[in-house]
Amino acid sequence: MWSSPEIEALIARLARLPGFGPRSARRAALALLQEPETRLKPLVEAMQNAARHSHTCPQCGNLDTQMPCIICTDPARDQSIICVVETVGDLWALERAGVHKGLYQVLGGTLSALSGFGPDDLNIRGMMERIAAGHVHEVVLALGTTVDGATTAHWLQSQLVEAGVVISRLGQGVPMGGALEVMDDGTLAAALTARRILEP
Numbered sequence: 001m002w003s004s005p006e007i008e009a010l011i012a013r014l015a016r017l018p019g020f021g022p023r024s025a026r027r028a029a030l031a032l033l034q035e036p037e038t039r040l041k042p043l044v045e046a047m048q049n050a051a052r053h054s055h056t057c058p059q060c061g062n063l064d065t066q067m068p069c070i071i072c073t074d075p076a077r078d079q080s081i082i083c084v085v086e087t088v089g090d091l092w093a094l095e096r097a098g099v100h101k102g103l104y105q106v107l108g109g110t111l112s113a114l115s116g117f118g119p120d121d122l123n124i125r126g127m128m129e130r131i132a133a134g135h136v137h138e139v140v141l142a143l144g145t146t147v148d149g150a151t152t153a154h155w156l157q158s159q160l161v162e163a164g165v166v167i168s169r170l171g172q173g174v175p176m177g178g179a180l181e182v183m184d185d186g187t188l189a190a191a192l193t194a195r196r197i198l199e200p
Contacts, residue, residue: 007033059126061106063088071095071104078102080137082127083192084156086110086144089181094142097188102140103130110148111155119155131163138166140195144179157198168195 007029014025032040056062057069064070071077081102085091091104105127109117130136139160143149153169160167170191180188 059130060104061088061108061123061126062091062104076101079130079135081140082130082136082138083140083142084127085142085180086149086152087181090142090144090179093181093183094188094192097185097192099189099192100140107143107152110143110146110152112148112151122152124156124159131160131165136165138168140192141167141169141198142180142192143169146179167198169198170195 010032011022011025011029014020014028015022017025020028032043050065053065054063055065055067057064057067057072059068059072062069062071066073078101081100082105083091083094083100083102084105084107085094086107086109088106091106094100094104106123108123109115109121111117111119111122127136127139131139139156141153141156143153157167183191
């Protein structure tokens with residue numbers, strides 16, 4: 001052990017975050033501790049605020065500090081199109097790409113017999129309510145091209161086919177087995193722009 005238990009605990013916590021390993025966690029901890037007033041304390045305050053005020057949007061499943069979330073309540077968003085994604089990370093990736101101006105639905109996972117994640121576990125209630133209200137024209141199935149993603153997209157298509165909405169999927173740009181969260185902005189923009197209509 002190179003340092004005190006408190007510092008080692010900080011490094012261990014950082015190392016558990018996505019994108020961090022033991023070495024990058026140690027570098028981040030050192031940078032924070034060397035400048036506690038300008039880096040560490042503001043970070044702690046921001047994390048505490050986020051932990052206190054962040055919630056899951058009851059309509060779409062996004063994470064935000066206001067309920068419903070800022071996307072669902074934005075009057076400039078196109079209310080007639082819903083983009084269905086697996087995770088909040090996928091939603092944030094598409095927002096970063098800046099090509100989708102409609103609403104979202106975060107499923108919270110994909111159908112998987114191995115993990116026991118079934119249709120009742122999918123977060124689709126908010127989307128189905130908006131469709132039933134007659135405000136939705138198109139549903140974009142923006143799911144990863146994994147086996148579970150394809151299975152989920154097929155199941156959702158079967159549920160939506162009688163709803164009278166256009167059903168589309170992402171087009172070119174998403175490789176087989178690819179997760180949206182890790183793709184670059186250009187690939188995501190091309191995939192959403194080149195989406196294709198699914199035939200019943």
